[in-house]
Amino acid sequence: MSNDNKPSNWQQAIEGEWHGLPSLFEADGTHVGYNKVSRASEFEDGRTTYWMNTRFDATGPLNDRFEIGAPFKFGVIDSDQDRIYTGPDFFGSGRPYGLLVDSNYFSPGWNVNLRTMNHVVPELGMQVYSSQLFEGDTLVGVFNGLYTVTTDHGENPQTQKLVTEFLERERLEGKRPFNLPVKHAGTFSGRFEVYDDQQNFVGYNDVTIHHKPINLLHSEQTIEISGVVNEKWTAMRTRNGNHHQYHGPDMFGNGMSYGRYLYSVRHVYGKAFKLWSRETQVDDNYTFVCAWQFMQSQKEKYTTFGVLRWEEGDLKLGANYVD
Template identity: 75%
Template sequence: MAEDKQPSNWQQAITGEWHGCPSLFEADGTHVGYNKVNRSSEFKDGRTTYWMETRFDASGPLMDRFEIGARMEFGVIDSDLDRIYTGPDFYGSGKPYGLLVDSSYYSPGWNVQLRTVNHVVPELGLQVYSSQLFDGDTLTGVFNGLYVVTQDHDSNPETRERVAAFLEKEKKDAKRPFNLPVKHAGVFRGEFEVYNDRQERVGTTTVTVHHRPINLLHSEQTIEISGVINRKWTALRNRTGGNHQFHGPDLHGNGKSYGRYLYSVRHVLGEACRLWSRETVVDEDYTMVCAWQFIESQQAKYMTFGVLRWEPGENVLAAHYID
């Protein structure tokens, strides 16, 4: 019976009401507004219901497309293997990997296909959210932003004040472009959780990214990974506006940034292997929350995620002089 069911681990991890103000971007990266959101996934009497209240403040045709003027509320078949969305607002499914869920689903009201990645980061007190929006395989826009969770929003004035201050900060920070340090060399360092293709946690891997700017638009990076996954790659990176490229020798590919978020695909030279990544700079210290998916022989091999913290080194692009 439904009453005998227990909530999944993911469902327990997201208990509470989440508050955010994700930004809305056109496909070319233009920031066109915000979406004030309250949402919760609630387990009751053996059933899971996801509700979401949205209020868009945007310009252009995407405003008309996404502001439908009604609370969203839809059923979820909850499990730690698949979370299946049963409508009427969303149809599709999400795949949990510990504190991260990667979802693919369709919204009839918005007439859009979404890839949504939600990553709960307890050490930062945040959920890092993004949705890439598609018409078939054609990208039409992006939502992204940070969320905080509350258990007493309606009853506690201090909680409401804290949330309001967070949302105001989100509006100020959301349009900041994705930039890594442009003048200082240094190291990004952190530990990622690793899940295999059966959604089993198989351990952790230490990630070290050695970063050295060459000029204001180019840098060389060496990624070293050790633990469950052991790899080492070097690539030349360049950035032109929101367009990013990786020029080898070990990784070749490109990416596109939408505010603080960079979505990339990098191919490993000489192997049937590529790395899909979503990387989010969450503060002015270049703290970066990452989700890296390893794809081998066209199949998902590992989902990894974690926080990289920046350790600055020397200023390699100090003022130039001609005597």
């Protein structure tokens, strides 16, 4: 529990019952189904209990692996430094940064180690969730999807209707592939909160990404950051299915997308500095909810997160003609 026997800031930020329909992907990115979830983290009498009801609708062996036939209910030692999961369903911990928590924990029933990232985005009215599922260092699957929150779902028919409509949209959107604007140049821009390696809020980064398509599978992007971090990097990006690469000259790396979510690692040329990112396309207007972690000398330096909004520019790949 928190030191003053009160709920942590993160615990207060996630009050209510959350509803989602995360998609389930195999390790290669194949979409195989959904998991209908309702969940809540409840603080009462100085203790925190997390419960979660799940119902999988998937194909293949992952459905049998994850549908264990019982609801989840486990203890949490709650604090703003660490949230420690004490079983029986999950063992491990989460690390809060304002409205984002980055967790690493083990599920005996699923036999997976999870890296779970939950990001509450009040301006969009959603929580952006993902879990990468590992056996040791080997990825075996991915869950991801958006959640909405309620406080009266059990007794309010209108709330129930809104949740049902939200889940229906998630069923349609969950398997849509991550894409960048293919034919138009333009800019992504937004402001990210920045936390240091001690989880202290230290300010903001203003982020602008200048995007220019080269052809249908290649683009050039320049990332400009000012604020706590002051950097500028240009790289050519390529995409082959759900496989992404960054070809320099300033950043080199790769990533894989699982539906609307792209997970990447980019190394800065000539420096012991890299960027781990989870970027989520949440609508058809190329609005991206991003979590970026900067690593220096293989250690966490900053955790940053925010929303990037797209402003369309010139058409670069119009129709071709032969006269």
